[in-house]
Amino acid sequence: MKRMHIKKLSWLRLSVLAGSFAFLYLPIVILVIYSFNDSRLVTVWGGWSVRWYGELFHDSMIMQSVGLSLFIAVCAASAAVMLGTASAFALARFGRFSGLNGFAFMNSAPLVMPEVITGLSLLLLFVAMGEVFGWPQNRGTSTIWIAHVTLCTAYVTVVVCARLREFDKTLEEAAMDLGARPLKVFFVITLPLITPAIAAGWLLAFTLSLDDLVIASFVSGPNASTLPMVVFGSVRQGVNPKFNALATIFIAIVSLAAFFAGLLVASRDRRDAQVRAAMKKREAEARQAAQP
């Protein structure tokens, strides 16, 4: 009777998982399969082929925009990591200070702010700045960079802040008590401990910047088109198998990165478990030695 109950439950669990993951992954699988479709009509199967990959790499407009997007993403992620880590440090370590609530709000609001509002408001700021300070005269790479840094900083802050709250503050305090300067404590104790979170934040910022269509469309000028802007412009007219190929390349890179990140985390967990086991053993030995 009881076993039946468990079986029924696990059947229910399995169907929840199967249903959810089918919903999340079937579109991606279909996209990948159709990227190898020889037919020009996206919906008709014409046999296996890689011709769309060839066409993709020969499309100079797409290739140029890939270069621009990667450049902006790397620059934006790097700046966002610095600003975000500083923000996270202030939020997690400075206790209460005047203006904390406003600061916390400005750090979390970009996470949910509709993109059209962020995009429009930043564009109007750039226009006003151009009139008052004479910069920026032309919008383009630099204005997209500023917009992306602002957006990505909020995400980096969340990731790094979670890590800072998680780990033992006593390590920092011990170093401080032993006379280490704050800057030294940060670089010797704190930074190595939050490096995985900073790396995760950088990657998140990188993908966000690479993915952004709406904000970039508002703040860009006529000479700077990022990859999502080019893709959107032509997808709007209808589907084109080229973009199946582009999406497949994206998916392949992300899957590989996720696979290696998974390996890295697994090996770290194993090492942590070993260290913990060794410490337990030593503790037990010490306790035994202390006993008369």
Place this chain on the structure above:
Amino acid sequence: MFSKLLHKQGRWLVLAVPYVWLLLFFLVPFLIVFKISLSSPELAMPPYSNMFLHDGSTVQIVLNFENYLALFRDSLYLNSYLQSLEMAAISTLICLVIGYPLAWVIAHSEPKLRNILLMLVVLPSWTSSLLRIYAWMNILNTNGPFNDVLLALGIISEPLELLHTNTAVYIGIVYNYLPFMVLPLYSAIMKLDHTLIEAAADLGARPLKVITSVVLPLTKSGIIAGSMLVFIPAVGEFMIPELLGGPDNLLIGRVLWQEFFNNRDWPLASAVATTMLLLLVLPMLLFQRSQNEELRAEKK
């Protein structure tokens, strides 16, 4: 003494750099949007009138409320606000209904499997959302795979018109935002004290009663955080209704885009943005509060 001073200065610097950046590029822009929403459109570059008129020694401030009046006068805007709120609310509910069981099952799996499942939920959002919405354009096509399967199974006799309908927009929004719902729900469920569920069951509460009076109230912070992470951006969503919705589907994000890019009416677009922001202030404060509660709970 000197090192203490350095310490204080360092602290100040760590706070000041992101603070100034966010003030300049996040807060000030909204003030400018508000200012421009009170000007009138002009055929110039930039296409709006100057609010401050210099007349020798006096400065006149000209405020134009016409843009806000237009929002109320023309039913197009009112309808699109209502439609946006409705679609965002229904999408949030669907995400919750799909996401809650998923988060629950993941939280109750073995620890090793748990991490893999969680990663699988997040993984799609690491690829371009534009390309994932594009995938649905392929699938929902009149002679796309979705209709092919339904036709082959004999469920329908004629292909369904799905692309460029509101159904397609719902599918797109739920698909895009589901991970943002699952993550906060998962962390709330992980913190749930299971002895309370057992206690309620031992005291004779039926499963439904346990869910409504123990499980849901105790995971409330996750439900609020997840719902706001879906609802707020969904209200202003532009890309999904533009690519998957029909021409009559005028969500407010799309209206703002058209006013700005097609009609080049910057003041009206600014008024649309300001009104949208006012609508979203309450949900945003709710989100902020749930975040703060999370922090306080962790500190205990």
